[in-house]
Amino acid sequence: MNTKSPEIICAVATPEGTSALSVIRVSGSGSFELLENIMSLEKNRLAGMRRKVGKIIEEGRIVDEVVAVSWPEGRSFTGEEMVEIICHGIPHSVREIMEILIRNGARRAEPGEFARRAFGNGRLNAVQIIALAALWDTDRGWKAFDSVTEECCRKLLSGIESTRETVEGIIEFGETHLDGNDKRVSSVFGDLMERAQDFIREAASIEKSSRVMIMGPVNSGKSTLFNLLTGKGRALVSGEPGTTRDGSTCFMEVSGRKMQLCDTAGTDGLGLDRSASEAVIDGLDGTERVIWMSVGGKTPPGDEIKEKAGEIIEIAAKSDLITEKETEGVLCVSSVSGEGLEELKLILSRIPGSMSLAGAAGRIFESIKESCSFISNGEYDLAAEHLSEAEIEARRIIGKGENIRLSVERALSGMCVGK
């Protein structure tokens, strides 16, 4: 199997919104050269494990001052030549750097593409495959998560499709057989932009509600993991079983996704612990993700949790201490050595209902807006191109694939044309 791709891909690895710093990941053969070019570095300055400070300059204007960290082929996460650009977290300049990367030969990564490449290049082992499993679960995830959102996106997609059909009809037959259709286009776009805005709102609202619960038997290290993931010493931690009673909640950001992480009491606790844990289980409504932790992966989640959780990510905790592990379909994590943490974050970053959805919604809106302005400019060719971009984005969200080849037959069947 050869999944090595000639393309350079890039993605923002940090959440959207203003922050001190943002990280953009670039992967694929030629990434070094690309960065050297846009940072005006001499050739081979990024070869090997290097860190370079520099400016991204376009057309004589400084876009941002950045740090570029490079990994050579075979030693990076994806196994390919890879660069991480650490830039200022100003949304505008992050977007601009992405655009520059894209203009210079990279393309936006698809969801899960970094992981897919890592897998293809043998950088993820059999157990880590569940990171990928989370990936192929995404679209089922959308459904479990919020059918309203999906419906909203479907409506948008069908709007994009029919608008594309109208525009294509005008391109093919506007001049010879249709009268007055040109005028109709602007009204079609008005409606479409409304749908896009609906979807943006919808995406923003579900973003708030993405919850991940950390559950498991007492003393499996849930709070330690919580602290590690959130980077905060918020949960009380001790080696004594049952330290956590009242769940602690924290918003956190993983690979550009914002989510709500909840620490909970052990499920096999006694007394107060017991009732706290029961309350959590009762509260599950079939949408939450549950990180199920047990020492060495020895204790599977109970039936009630299996039933009420949206998705369960099983973890074998304290993998540094335990030699005998149950590793089938279970991710080994050690809060001490850091083993498995990256993979866990990767899985978490696949959870829908996050910033990436809002980002995609925004991009769809932008594409539609651009398309509309090209129409008023008399550039139907480019208008159609931007509409197909919007369609690709919307199809990705619903999991319908990228195949946007227009059914010309269907598109034009309502038109009376020909000799």
Place this chain on the structure above:
Amino acid sequence: MMNTWDVIVVGGGHAGIEAALAATRLGCRVVLISAKTSRIGEMSCNPAIGGIAKGTIVREIDALDGSMARSADATTLHFRMLNRRKGPAVWGPRVQSDAAEYARAQQLYIKSSGIEIIEDEVTALDGVTDRVTGVKCRKSGSIRGKTVVLAAGTFLGGRLFRGEELWKGGRIGDLSAEALEKDLTERMFHVERFKTGTPARIVRSTVNTAELEVQRSELTKFTFSFGKYKPNDKEEVCYLTYTDKNTMNIAKDFLHLSPLMAGRIDGTGPRYCPSFEDKVVKFPDRQRHKIYVEPMGYGSRDFYLNGLSTSLPREAQLKMVRSLPGFEKAEISDYGYAVEYSYFHFSEIDETLRLRRTENVFAAGQICGTSGYEEAAGLGLIAGANAGRLAKSLEPLIMSRMDSYIGVMIDDIVSKGADEPYRMFSSRAENRLYLRQDNADRRLYRSADRFGILSEQKRELLTGNLKEADTIWNVLEGETVDGTRLSKWCRRPGVSVEDVVTRSRNLVNRDERVLASVILDEKYRGYIERNLRRHESRRDLEKISLRRISSYMEIDEICWEAREVLERERPETLARAERIPGIRPTDLNGLLIYLGRQRST
């Protein structure tokens, strides 16, 4: 008959002509067999060449050194660049040609190329289907050839219909290739039926043109051909008129006599070239339809009625025509009719246009399921080139859908077929911003060169254009506007070709056509590259074989629906799997994971 030809071309229509010429340019000895040689190159339907996407195909044919563009240029009476205000990537050159002169020009090409012409009816392939030895003819007996190109068009099992009249034929006044069709079906080729039609021709002198809207030719003349040819100086005007309630009512009154409606025709017709009966049935509330009135030639006797294709009985046709304003006293010189014919199911044809079950028979034109002169000519050129290459023991070549409309067309018809005659549309090309009419010479040069079908003269011309483009590109790369490289400045929204030219003195004396074309390449570069990359990554999926998977039902990583579909379809590669309806990206990822697991155990 010891004489063995390199290539035998069956049929002298738009496909057959390009096939014969392309093979000849490869240095092959070619024979073209036509049942009526005086009608070689005839425009059986409307006297026009080009249109949106179709016009680009004509340019592509010229870039591959075919003859269609040059013959059209020599006989053009009326020019129009369609979509001038819709963006340069979708411009469509279209001309009205003098139909009789066009055929004469094409015949001249054939004769001056040293192609042997035989007037005879091909009745069968000769020899075993796996590897034919040539063809059998009614009068001349067996003709031996290393390869055969079938380009019989609507003649293959052709039947003509008008009202309750029905007769065998491929076109009015011509016989049908009945025997050949029988031979092909006996050889178990999977053929199906399509239908098409043509409107009545009207005696020009009986039409009161003063009552019609005049459509003048555009002032800016152009040529299809990339060479420096002078456009034809003869000119004609076209007219426009409209149907009304009466026209509709007449059609409705006679609908029961339509061979289409009465079910006598089984074949599917082209949706984009419907008969007037179709329009009446599909759009019963619409009475006003555009009818273009086009002269068949310079000062010709007849008008062509574009928009009124019909197979209703003669009486109905005359009444309908006379219901049009200006046509009250019109006389019909040839009545419209429908034609039903056989074509090869897409599974029979491979991407080089060879019939899969044979080693050396190729198909081109309408028998591949397409409609249109331009589509036929494009297919003919590729089929002829590949037949010629096979005769010379060279590798066949495949056109990419990212480089040309011809490539899109072939890929579409051989991979999924069509449930109606396939017409080219710009919307079919995902790389449309690159597949423009202005750059066909440059984007196809490499293919043309690899095919080996360029004459010395053409090669010189094309390499000249490439060099000119290089010079222009260097100016665009080397000079700046307000600190921005010109080549990047081209990409700004709203920047026109003229805007760019005013920015550099070094662009003033360049070849205008090439200059505009290079600027457009730059304008769209970002989009084009993205499309190419997307195509490339799909090609990576093509490399991942699924042949080792014995049962999909056991693969837990993919959903149940997908398992069933995959089990049934058994795609060879991941890319094929991707194209199956109902297979989602998550299933592809699942398959990847499964394959990965298999590999690690």
